[in-house]
Amino acid sequence: MPTLAFDTSAAHCAAALVMGGRLCAQRHEGMARGQAERLVPLLEDLLAEAGLRWHDLSALAVGVGPGNFTGIRIGVSAARGLALALGLPAHGITGFDAFAPGGDTLVTLPAPRGRLYVQPFRDGRAEGPPCLTDPAAPAGLPHRPVYGIGGSALAQTLGVPVTESSWSGIAPAIARVAATRPAPPDKPKPLYLRSAGAALPADPPPVILP
Template identity: 50%
Template sequence: MPDLTLGFDTSAAHCAAALLSGEDCLASRHEEMGRGQAERLVPLLEELLAEAGVCWRDVTRIGVGIGPGNFTGVRIAVSAARGLSLSLRAPALGVSITEATQFGSKGPVLAAVAAPRERVYLEGFRMARPVSLDLHDLDALPEGLTEPGLTCIGSAAEAVAQRIGAAVAPAAFSPAEAIARIAAKREVVAGERPAPLYLRAADAAPPSDPPPRILD
């Protein structure tokens, strides 16, 4: 059997995973959920492996969504990937959600992923004018985003396309399958581990109580 790549993501309100054998997707799951990813992720992965008729030791590479997205969700997936990488002795590679969103597309693409409070994560691919990954207010998008043949893809694609006059297209792959396909072909760098990709401050406010006094 060719090398097996396990990809998964919990950066948004879902728990998603896919298993690839070479170019073939052996199994895929996508469960919508606002919370509970920490408890659901490993059982879901085990169900995925069982469905494909393989076991943990058959996995040779791991791909994980590193965000940007939900803080807790990103940490859950990245921590799981690191732990599995150590236990399975398989490399883990991080993939941004915007890269996964546009994977498999052609021509100029603006990946648009919804963020809280009427904001959006944007990143351009194959565009004449480079658009680096950043967080923007939907009603205050940067000027000059539109160009001939531009397509918006992602959970906020329609909202962005309406504002800039671009076309909309669906993603070619589910998030987890795209992550797995990217990770399967990405070069492994020795000692490099996936890390969360954050572009905004945490929603949780710091505690207002003073820190405890440490006694000698």
């Protein structure tokens, strides 16, 4: 049965359709903004390319981060709304799970200011929570091969091999992971690993009168 996956956690709008373990169609459009307006039309184009309709789907999957705050909210909100309207399960898949190849590894994703999001995996399963680290001075990370995006500097620091992925493969990877999992009991939730970049206002909040 077809699984439709999409991701807006970085500067892109990406989607893929997987059926029976086979990639049927995919789209990846780079964009710094505008994902909210583009996502649903892109999904409809993808379904039309595969000759399917919304009610032909068996499941949805969405990238829950880490990444851009607004982009993650757009993707997760769309997945929840579509799942409710179509009566489908919606899987929330982290970028770490999407790019993890199996075995004992470190999976990386780019973070602001030259830092990295990192999560260790053992035997293909997450080992401990992800963290935000400086690739030039990582602390407490095991020496394992590095996979994912942007991990070259970390691999050089640790003296381990690195295999770089690209954002163009995020949606197919999310779809394939979701297709191997049972229907989730909970709705997708964003994965945030840092505080929001917006500064709090300096003026005191207004007094609300009774």
